[in-house]
Amino acid sequence: MKIALLSALNAERARRSAAVLVTDLESGEQRLVKSGQLKKDPLANALQEQLRLGKSGTIEDQGRRYFLTVQSPPVRILVIGAVHISQALAPMAKTLGFDIAIVDPRTAFASPERFPKAALHAVWPDAYLAQNPLDRYTGVVALTHDPKIDDVALSAALKAECFYIGALGSKRTHAKRVERLKGTGFSGAGIARISAPIGLDIGASTPAEIALATLAQLTAALRKTDAVPAKPKVAVAR
Amino acid sequence: MVASECDILAKAEEWAKENRGVALATVIETWGSAPRPVGSHLIIDENGSFLGSVSGGCVEGEVVTEAMDVIETGKAKMLEFGVADESAWRVGLSCGGRIKVYVEKIE
Numbered sequence: 290m291k292i293a294l295l296s297a298l299n300a301e302r303a304r305r306s307a308a309v310l311v312t313d314l315e316s317g318e319q320r321l322v323k324s325g326q327l328k329k330d331p332l333a334n335a336l337q338e339q340l341r342l343g344k345s346g347t348i349e350d351q352g353r354r355y356f357l358t359v360q361s362p363p364v365r366i367l368v369i370g371a372v373h374i375s376q377a378l379a380p381m382a383k384t385l386g387f388d389i390a391i392v393d394p395r396t397a398f399a400s401p402e403r404f405p406k407a408a409l410h411a412v413w414p415d416a417y418l419a420q421n422p423l424d425r426y427t428g429v430v431a432l433t434h435d436p437k438i439d440d441v442a443l444s445a446a447l448k449a450e451c452f453y454i455g456a457l458g459s460k461r462t463h464a465k466r467v468e469r470l471k472g473t474g475f476s477g478a479g480i481a482r483i484s485a486p487i488g489l490d491i492g493a494s495t496p497a498e499i500a501l502a503t504l505a506q507l508t509a510a511l512r513k514t515d516a517v518p519a520k521p522k523v524a525v526a527r
Numbered sequence: 528m529v530a531s532e533c534d535i536l537a538k539a540e541e542w543a544k545e546n547r548g549v550a551l552a553t554v555i556e557t558w559g560s561a562p563r564p565v566g567s568h569l570i571i572d573e574n575g576s577f578l579g580s581v582s583g584g585c586v587e588g589e590v591v592t593e594a595m596d597v598i599e600t601g602k603a604k605m606l607e608f609g610v611a612d613e614s615a616w617r618v619g620l621s622c623g624g625r626i627k628v629y630v631e632k633i634e
Contacts, residue, residue, distance in 0.1 A: 290551060290631055290632075290633050290634075291633075291634060292540065292544070292633055292634065295536065295539060295540050295543070295551075295633060296540055298536060299536055299537050299540050302536075302537075312629070312631075314555070314605070314629070317603045317631065344564075344565065344566065345553075345565050346565050346566070347555055347556055347565075356553070356629060358553065358566060359566065363531060386531040
């Protein structure tokens with residue numbers, strides 16, 4: 290592979306833009322097809338299908354075999370709330386290979402001492418989201434319990450069709466949340482995409498265990514096709 | 528922490544820009560229970576340092592050896608591994624699957 294091609298592929302990833310590297314397995318010839326050029330490519334249909342599946346793979350076209358290296362944007366997790374669970378969740382998410390950002394306007398919580406290595410933003414979620422819009426390759430984890438902080442992010446996540454949306458809180462807290470979201474015009478089916486109480490039911494009790502349950506549930510949403518109802522197709526490179 | 532396939536590609540770029548000879552190995556096809564999915568990468572430099580994986584460690588040694596050759600000649604190679612392979616006594620996939628790995632030089 291030409292180094293220029295590899296650089297271009299990596300640059301697309303850094304921009305959170307999808308791209309497919311096409312390798313002719315007979316001749317070794319390669320080309321990079323960026324998301325904006327997909328439709329014009331001779332292999333347009335195959336490229337779009339492979340990108341939709343989010344999987345690299347071999348295809349055949351007119352007797353020639355091509356390998357398609359599918360690169361979809363890296364999975365990102367936006368955590369609302371610089372709380373105890375987030376402290377445990379941040380390093381776990383990194384180990385799993387997810388980019389993570391933590392947003393909490395409460396500076397007492399969002400302090401670098403509490404999160405020495407994480408991307409921490411001591412701002413309100415709407416301010417953060419104005420600069421960093423959500424996309425479906427992002428999972429949103431709301432952990433503050435505080436509607437003033439959580440709800441904005443949850444609404445934005447529902448609109449952006451984030452692949453995973455989870456919110457901390459008891460069934461009672463969540464029932465109130467559902468009512469509030471319905472009040473702002475979301476349908477019941479849409480709101481049902483929010484996983485609450487958050488996390489797989491593993492009987493988690495400590496903050497670290499809740500972080501584990503949450504990341505397990507998020508991973509299931511990413512990898513299993515039937516994990517979350519009405520999940521939009523998310524193409525994610527491994 | 529290098530965890531995803533994309534991080535590995537970023538690392539490959541970094542290595543190549545340091546003027547190290549670098550080869551990229553990619554799982555092209557799998558049959559049966561293969562340990563790593565299609566699209567998984569392993570990068571190898573001229574000294575045999577490597578990062579990533581194309582199997583659970585079963586055939587990496589062989590891929591690294593072949594990659595040294597690819598770095599030297601600049602010619603891409605298609606490798607196949609599986610228990611049915613005649614080299615199974617030497618390298619193979621204990622899980623019983625088969626994989627095809629494309630090895631190319633970054634230049």
